[in-house]
Amino acid sequence: MHVADQLQDTIDRSGSLACVGLDPRVALLPPQLREPSVYDPREAVAAAFLAFNTALIDAIAGHCACVKPQVACYEAYGAAGMRCLEATIAHARERGIPVIVDAKRNDIGSTATHYRQAWLGTAPGLDNSPLPGAGGDWLTINGYLGSDGVTPFLGEQAGQGGVFVLVKTSNPGSAELQGIATAETGTVMEAMAALVDKWGANRLGICGLSDVGAVVGATWPQEARTLRAAMPNTLFLVPGYGAQGGTAADALAGIRSDGRGVIVNSSRGIIAAWQQSDTPDAFADAARAALEAMNADLASAR
Amino acid sequence: MHVADQLQDTIDRSGSLACVGLDPRVALLPPQLREPSVYDPREAVAAAFLAFNTALIDAIAGHCACVKPQVACYEAYGAAGMRCLEATIAHARERGIPVIVDAKRNDIGSTATHYRQAWLGTAPGLDNSPLPGAGGDWLTINGYLGSDGVTPFLGEQAGQGGVFVLVKTSNPGSAELQGIATAETGTVMEAMAALVDKWGANRLGICGLSDVGAVVGATWPQEARTLRAAMPNTLFLVPGYGAQGGTAADALAGIRSDGRGVIVNSSRGIIAAWQQSDTPDAFADAARAALEAMNADLASAR
Numbered sequence: 001m002h003v004a005d006q007l008q009d010t011i012d013r014s015g016s017l018a019c020v021g022l023d024p025r026v027a028l029l030p031p032q033l034r035e036p037s038v039y040d041p042r043e044a045v046a047a048a049f050l051a052f053n054t055a056l057i058d059a060i061a062g063h064c065a066c067v068k069p070q071v072a073c074y075e076a077y078g079a080a081g082m083r084c085l086e087a088t089i090a091h092a093r094e095r096g097i098p099v100i101v102d103a104k105r106n107d108i109g110s111t112a113t114h115y116r117q118a119w120l121g122t123a124p125g126l127d128n129s130p131l132p133g134a135g136g137d138w139l140t141i142n143g144y145l146g147s148d149g150v151t152p153f154l155g156e157q158a159g160q161g162g163v164f165v166l167v168k169t170s171n172p173g174s175a176e177l178q179g180i181a182t183a184e185t186g187t188v189m190e191a192m193a194a195l196v197d198k199w200g201a202n203r204l205g206i207c208g209l210s211d212v213g214a215v216v217g218a219t220w221p222q223e224a225r226t227l228r229a230a231m232p233n234t235l236f237l238v239p240g241y242g243a244q245g246g247t248a249a250d251a252l253a254g255i256r257s258d259g260r261g262v263i264v265n266s267s268r269g270i271i272a273a274w275q276q277s278d279t280p281d282a283f284a285d286a287a288r289a290a291l292e293a294m295n296a297d298l299a300s301a302r
Numbered sequence: 303m304h305v306a307d308q309l310q311d312t313i314d315r316s317g318s319l320a321c322v323g324l325d326p327r328v329a330l331l332p333p334q335l336r337e338p339s340v341y342d343p344r345e346a347v348a349a350a351f352l353a354f355n356t357a358l359i360d361a362i363a364g365h366c367a368c369v370k371p372q373v374a375c376y377e378a379y380g381a382a383g384m385r386c387l388e389a390t391i392a393h394a395r396e397r398g399i400p401v402i403v404d405a406k407r408n409d410i411g412s413t414a415t416h417y418r419q420a421w422l423g424t425a426p427g428l429d430n431s432p433l434p435g436a437g438g439d440w441l442t443i444n445g446y447l448g449s450d451g452v453t454p455f456l457g458e459q460a461g462q463g464g465v466f467v468l469v470k471t472s473n474p475g476s477a478e479l480q481g482i483a484t485a486e487t488g489t490v491m492e493a494m495a496a497l498v499d500k501w502g503a504n505r506l507g508i509c510g511l512s513d514v515g516a517v518v519g520a521t522w523p524q525e526a527r528t529l530r531a532a533m534p535n536t537l538f539l540v541p542g543y544g545a546q547g548g549t550a551a552d553a554l555a556g557i558r559s560d561g562r563g564v565i566v567n568s569s570r571g572i573i574a575a576w577q578q579s580d581t582p583d584a585f586a587d588a589a590r591a592a593l594e595a596m597n598a599d600l601a602s603a604r
Contacts, residue, residue, distance in 0.1 A: 023413070026426045034428050041427040048428060072409055072416035076425035078388060078436065079381040086380060106406050106444055107374055108473040111325070114374035123378035124328045125343040126336050126350060134380065142408055144446045144468060146475030166446060171410040173448030180493050181485035188490055191482050 002159025002205030003137050004235060007098050008260065011065045016295045017252075019100065019237065020060055020287075021267025022088060023070040024049040028272045030280035046080035049073075052283075053088045056271055059284035060291050061095040065263050066137075068237075071103040086134045093135060100237065101136035104166065105153075108145055112152035115139070120153075120161035138162040140215060140237070143192055150199055154212065158203035162211035162235075165199070167192045167227060170217025170240030189223065193230040200234055209235045209261060218246025218264065221253035228254040228261070236262045242269040242294075248301035259302065266294055304461025304507030305439050306537060309400050310562065313367045318597045319554075321402065321539065322362055322589075323569025324390060325372040326351040330574045332582035348382035351375075354585075355390045358573055361586035362593050363397040367565050368439075370402040370539075388436045395437060402539065403438035406468065407455075410447055414454035417441070422455075422463035440464040442517060442539070445494055452501055456514065460505035464513035464537075467501070469494045469529060472519025472542030491525065495532040502536055511537045511563060520548025520566065523555035530556040530563070538564045544571040544596075550603035561604065568596055 001009075011017060026034065026045060033052055037044040057067065069088055074081035089099050105115040117123040119139045122130035143150050143165045153163050168178055168189045178189040185191040193214065200210030210233050216224050218240035228236070236254045240246040241264045251264040273290035274283035303311075313319060328336065328347060335354055339346040359369065371390055376383035391401050407417040419425040421441045424432035445452050445467045455465050470480055470491045480491040487493040495516065502514030512535050518526050520542035530538075538556045542548040543566045553566040575592035576585035 025412070025416075026428060026430065029428075036429060041431070041433050042425075044428050045425075045433070070409075070413055070416075072407075072413045072420070076416040076419040076435065077433070078420070079384040082381040082384050104408050104444070105374075106408075107372075108471065108475075110327070111372055111374045114327075114372075114378040117378040118374070118380070123344075123347075126328060126331075126346050127338060128328065129343070131343050131347070131379070133378065142406070142444045142446055144444055144479055145471050145473060146478035146480070148473045148475035149471070166408075169410065169447050169451070171447060171450045173410075173450040176448035176497065177446055177490070177493060178448070180487070180490065182490075183483040183485055185482070188479070188482065188484075191479060195478065 003162040003211050004159065004205035004209040005207050006137065007066060008207040008209070010096070010098055014063055014065060016064050017263050017298050018064045018291060018294050019263045019265040020064050020067045020270050020291065021070060021265050022053050022056065022067050022271065023073045023267045024052050025073055028268065030274055030283045032281060042077045042080040045077050046084035050084045050087055054091055055284040056287050057092050057095055057097065059288040061097055063288065063291055063295065064097065066098040066100055067092050068100040068102045068265055070267070071101060089135050098137045100138040100140065100164065101134065102140045104140050104142050106142035106145055106149055108149045109152060112149060116153050138164060138213070140164045140166070142166050143195060147195070147199070159205055159211050162213060164213040164215050164237045165192070165196050167196060167214040168216050168220050168223050170219045170244050170246070174217065189227070190230060193227050196234055197231045204233055207260065209233055213237055215239065216254055218251035219244055221250040224254035228256070234261070237265065238262055239265045242266050248297045252298065252301050264298060269294065305464040305513050306461065306507035306511040307509050308439065309368060310509040310511070312398070312400055316365055316367060318366050319565050319600050320366045320593060320596050321368045321370050321565045321567040322366050322572050322593065323370045323372060323567050324355050324358065324573065325375050325569045326354050327375055330570065332576050332585045334583060344379045344382040347379050348386035352386045352389055356393055357586040358589050359394050359397055359399065361590040363399055365590065365593055365597065366399065368400040368402055369394050370404045370567055372569070373403060373405040391437050400439045402440040402442065402466065403436065404442045406442050406444050408444035408447055408451055410451045411454060414451060418455050440466060440515070442466045442468065444468050445497060449497070449501070461507055461513050464515060466515040466517050466539045467494065467498050469498060469516040470518050470522050470525050472521045472546050472548070476519065491529070492532060495529050498536055499533045506535055509562065511535055515539055517541065518556055520553035521546055523552040526556035530558070536563070539567065540564055541567045544568050550599045554600065554603050557604070566600060571596065
């Protein structure tokens with residue numbers, strides 16, 4: 001199935017546009033998962049992250065559109081973190097949740113191909129037999145290098161794994177480069193949007209969305225409307241809801257008239273919701289409740 | 303010691319401006335390292351890569367400025383690849399060779415901090431004690447997100463690990479975004495260069511170069527001269543020499559009048575030099591000979 005159709009299917013079944021960011025950090029772990037250990041210290045962190053993620057995934061399955069592990073959180077713990085991330089991805093997929101690997105990768109030609117192998121495909125073994133990678137459905141990428149830094153990330157056929165290209169990021173400093181006025185296209189982000197639209201052409205699923213998506217921050221609703229016009233068939237992955245200041249209405253500014261085309265990420269607001277409760281033992285229940293509240297908030301703004 | 307001074311020291315002692323790209327791929331391994339194995343197939347690839355890299359590092363130590371492992375090549379093999387990469391970095395440092403981790407990472411705030419922890423720093427353990435990361439000296443990064451996507455990668459004090467920001471990449475399609483004319487600054491790459499110059503200000507080593515470097519492809523010598531004027535104190539990491547078509551003169555187009563400020567990468571031309579010989583068993587000797595030829599080529603163009 002085309003990845004965009006698979007994701008739309010999960011959205012339709014769950015009734016949720018929420019993407020839950022699985023960004024474990026030691027400071028976000030409930031105390032019972034931070035017990036001292038005689039284990040190798042990086043393995044101990046990875047094991048705690050996996051226990052955290054597994055419980056979270058079990059609690060949110062069926063109530064979210066997808067999950068988005070942030071690779072940096074795992075990469076900081078080397079091979080142990082990588083194993084934890086692969087197990088996290090596998091567990092989400094077993095639970096029927098599509099996985100966006102948030103890695104913001106970028107490179108050219110055969111190097112970009114290796115990144116695709118790592119996250120969406122298979123890599124050659126010593127005898128050239130295909131060795132499965134981490135098994136993600138989507139990968140975030142950075143398009144600064146141009147077409148030959150993007151097309152190697154795309155599947156041979158449309159929908160065999162998808163990408164989200166950074167267009168307008170949620171951070172305050174994003175305007176420094178992305179907002180520069182250009183001589184012809186408006187701004188740099190609009191030039192990137194035009195490229196995204198081009199890269200995704202003829203790669204649509206039945207749902208009418210392409211396997212080349214775009215990252216468009218919730219903190220820039222006006223820009224989101226402009227970017228929607230430039231990318232009519234592009235799925236927007238929207239960070240910046242909640243903690244970073246974007247409201248539900250802001251986050252949905254780029255939604256299409258058919259109600260499709262936007263998923264909204266929340267990380268800390270869901271996975272660290274236990275910090276606002278008196279029961280850290282029930283961290284997964286707190287995450288589920290925070291997700292339901294986010295779903296209601298988004299629904300009221302649609 | 304400031305990373306730029308450490309690198310300048312290696313350049314001065316070796317007399318070489320060459321950066322050797324450690325980009326192992328199954329197709330580049332000599333036959334004796336591709337023997338079938340009953341080992342876990344990803345571990346088998348990682349073990350072969352490490353045997354390859356270790357012999358290469360031993361052969362080139364003292365004759366190059368630095369090495370640059372391409373993370374994608376390792377990441378394609380998951381945790382096994384990550385362990386191989388960490389061991390490769392450790393071996394290079396034991397041999398006194400500075401290591402540029404070519405990862406082109408990018409993200410904002412605390413997420414970018416985790417990438418720094420992974421490659422240049424330490425990450426917190428469950429008890430918040432610092433756990434060493436991969437131990438690189440420099441990291442390539444992508445500046446599309448702006449200042450709040452770059453400053454978290456920098457050390458608290460100048461020279462505690464450095465970065466190379468993508469400014470003008472070597473690929474044919476790099477002009478698509480990087481070459482767009484802007485209303486004020488010239489082109490997007492010049493806007494990025496102005497930011498790099500700003501980010502690196504007040505972060506110079508004794509050698510006069512900053513810990514915020516720039517990637518400037520050898521395939522664009524005219525642009526390199528323009529970019530040198532915009533970034534007078536910036537170390538250029540120059541890919542695209544050899545295989546991608548850049549000559550020694552092209553690669554050195556951005557060098558400063560004091561003979562500093564440029565290192566030139568070659569990957570396949572060095573590590574796969576055995577493919578041009580009749581003796582795959584002597585792959586490390588072939589790499590060393592190719593490196594010496596590259597050193598002579600660069601010296602003649604200075």
